[in-house]
Amino acid sequence: MAAAGVLFPDGQGRVLVVRLPYDRKHPVAIPGGGWEPADLSPRRTAVREIAEELGFTPRLGPLACIDWTMDDFRPPIAAHLYWAEPLTPGQVSAFTPDSAEVGGWAWLTPEQAGHALPPRLSRRVGACLRVPRSAGPLELEDSLPAGHTLDHLVAEPPVDYTRLAGVALTGGADRPIPENAGPPLDRATYIATRPRIRAKARTLFTDRDGRVLLVRLRPWDGPGGEEPYWVLPGGGIEADRELPRAAARREVREELGWECEPGRLLALDWLPGRDADPASRRDTAVLVYLFDGGTVTEEQSASAVLAEDELVELRFCGPEEAQRLLSPESWARTSAALAARHRPGGPAELVGGRAAERPERPQAR
Structure with missing residues (x-):
């Protein structure tokens, strides 16, 4: 499968994350989503997903990384992360999120993002935030450095996964995730319906x-x-x-x-x-x-x-x-x-x- 996400930085070294209102297990993510066959490229996937989730069209910069991840319970995913131009306060205030997809957002420091994001995504985002952009796009395999990325980064021990603990959200933060919350489709059905490359x-x-x-x-x-x-x-x-x-x-x-x-x-x-x-x-x-x-x-x-x-x-x-x-x-x-x-x-x-x-x-x- 293929997916694309977007790294929105601000002037304080932080990155934008969103809350998933349907997922108690992994409630924090980077804006983005899965590739669809009508998307001409993962870059187009990233732009479409941001428009659908947050209601605006981002201006993307370079590809930050490509990460090929494997799992015993799903096909491999070729995950692309793109840098975006920093958002102005006016753009952030004009977010019109899809409430089914985004239940709030926050700006997190690299350390905070490392704890709040699921482990694989945490390693992927952390690599992009720690390595100079001039070294990109980074090559990762299972979210670990590979190829030339090893010249700039070594694999580090995993950090504690704290999810929403200590994360101050805006835009929907007052709506708790229901106890029975889960993705719209069960895992097996979702994977079976996703397009393949x-x-x-x-x-x-x-x-x-x-x-x-x-x-x-x-x-x-x-x-x-x-x-x-x-x-x-x-x-x-x-x-x-x-x-x-x-x-x-x-x-x-x-x-x-x-x-x-x-x-x-x-x-x-x-x-x-x-x-x-x-x-x-x-x-x-x-x-x-x-x-x-x-x-x-x-x-x-x-x-x-x-x-x-x-x-x-x-x-x-x-x-x-x-x-x-x-x-x-x-x-x-x-x-x-x-x-x-x-x-x-x-x-x-x-x-x-x-x-x-x-x-x-x-x-x-």
Whole structure:
């Protein structure tokens, strides 16, 4: 599944949280919610959710983090957190919350938020608040630092989870959560009705001349199956079984016979499904993690053993040849990843291979 939340900071280093009027177990959250198939991207999900929950259209800044979390009782969730421009007092006073979704809100310090938010969300938000924004977007797995995030943050012991204790709410604080409060749907029903995405983990390898390693898929039955089809090494992340880095490691081992530890996460590319983009041939959205595989030596290249049931050829390609062989989306993603190699910070946020758009300034609602 996929979800998106928004970090609204104020001038005092605090962050906005909301109270969920239907949940006694986890009553405090960050504004946001689940992706819907008509959303063109998680960024659009975040904007839509804030408009529905709080009654205004936020202006989002950069992606703060991507967090892939697993659980024994639900599918994995690819959780996106976005920074927003600070809200003015006038904007806050003009909140028109959906009473079924928001039962109050508060500004919490990082320490207060750490105690009030559920443990996974607490770690996710805490990481974004502690690390300089220039290091973002952060890469997290199960809300713990991964990849380049480990250069800025180490996993810390969990803090006491106090929920609403000590939190002073406004806008509905006088309405207690009923004793029998619970989400509108029971857990199993809710999970069963949520839309799913697919996810892939690919790896960018280059040789010492900077040429990109591409692999050609074995022809398959169906439209276009006899045409040469080239991709970067990698494939699907196995839902409920592995995290993205483990998937990248496994795919390289299975396809090329190499034991490689994925490097930096260079790009995070959201490919919309046909419900959001009628021109798309995908039945649902696909999220692509693109990791840096580094420079391949001549010895390593010679040791490659192709997966006979999947691949028929590998080739190192210069930019012009790679652009000709790859699909437009794949080349755009590869080009963005090559550029990301030469700058610090986290992955490029892409939609269909292109830089994710920033919403225009909000209009009065």
